[in-house]
Amino acid sequence: MDKVAIVILNWNGEKMLKEYLPSVLEYSLEDDGVVYVADNASTDGSILMLREHFPQVHIIQLEKNWGFAEGYNKALEQIDAELFVLLNSDVEVTHHWLIPLLEFMDNHSEVAFCQPKLLSEQDKNAFEYAGAAGGYLDKYGYPFCRGRIFDTVEDDNGQYDYPAEVLWATGACLMIRAVDYWKAGGLDGRFFAHNEEIDLCWRLRLAGRSGFCIPDSVVYHVGGGTLPKGNPVKTYLNFRNNLTMLYKNLSDQELSHVMRVRFFLDYLAAFQMLVLGRSLGDFKAVVKARRDFSKWKKDFTADRRHIQETRLVPVGCINGIFDFSILWKYYAKGKKIFSSLKK
Structure with a gap:
């Protein structure tokens, strides 16, 4: 070995x-x-x-x-x-x-x-x-x-x-x-x-x-790998997989609220990409990611059940998940660096 x-x-x-x-x-x-x-x-x-x-x-x-x-x-x-x-x-x-x-x-x-x-x-x-x-x-x-x-x-x-x-x-x-x-x-x-x-x-x-x-x-x-930043395929995978990860790992108490907020924030991000001229491709990628997540979510139901039934850490007690919106901290409060987030 x-x-x-x-x-x-x-x-x-x-x-x-x-x-x-x-x-x-x-x-x-x-x-x-x-x-x-x-x-x-x-x-x-x-x-x-x-x-x-x-x-x-x-x-x-x-x-x-x-x-x-x-x-x-x-x-x-x-x-x-x-x-x-x-x-x-x-x-x-x-x-x-x-x-x-x-x-x-x-x-x-x-x-x-x-x-x-x-x-x-x-x-x-x-x-x-x-x-x-x-x-x-x-x-x-x-x-x-x-x-x-x-x-x-x-x-x-x-x-x-x-x-x-x-x-x-x-x-x-x-x-x-x-x-x-x-x-x-x-x-x-x-x-x-x-x-x-x-x-x-x-x-x-x-x-x-x-x-x-x-x-x-x-x-x-170096970073970027085979899919450089700004590539619609990368945008699609990031949004689809992030939603799937949330579905698998969030507790029952957290899931519904987070998904409702994410519905709004994801479409806001998609329109922002379009308005700021990143590309129509990125806009379509976000829309497709949300649609495909809705279609394949059922494939992760068993995973979700197992993760939640076997979890050992109580809800809200995991170090590393912060109880704030990083979007609000960053864009509204101007907190641009990690050391400023708790101040």
Whole structure:
């Protein structure tokens, strides 16, 4: 059994692998990390390049593009390890990046998952949008991070250089115990991509487990991946999956109210996208996401029932879900950075 398996999911990412895989190998193998690349049936030269230039990498070839969520499930089924690290192919790691994460997990058995501090590859003095220094939700299900709220990304001045409990850790670089991953059922493959790591972390938190950001570990993330920001497909997946995540994980006491508010806020967002000229495609994506959520919600009824019947944490008692609207704080109150939210 591996102590820690670092698993990079790849789909036509030959260029990214060439650029960033060398840092993963240089700074992970020395600390007993075993590196895997799970390939989602790429049609570029990824596999040939890996075999020729990176023979120390273990390759898992999947028969089709399963997406982020199910792709990881299929790959991790084939790996025997105590800890998994789900790592994007566009991440540059740093010297001994694994050590703080491993030490924290070894010393805190109650912790199911953690992440490093995520900084931007383009501007290494700034946080990166996807995960920054750990993730949270407001009461209506909108995600934000220490270091990033909506489009406001902070410079890293050491203001979050302490371990902090989080609701969710970024899928760009997520360390998770294998036993917790499988006990929770893994990532929800039906999501395909986007919000799947938040959903998984939330389920683990409801089950009484915890998660942390460990800023002594630092990595740099390009971000955007195969679907850059502003792409209607990305907009669609984010809205559809976020609503589905709320349906699965919110308590009976919370669900009806939150969904009524989200109906209004989602359509407000859609019209704002149209008026501000982002594109007709984004507007249609939000409308389609809500329609498709209504159609497939019944497919998640059993999941919802199981999560609610087995939850160990009382309603309103999960650290990391804030009892305010981040939209109101950000746009009405001008609270643009995480440290200002409680003031």
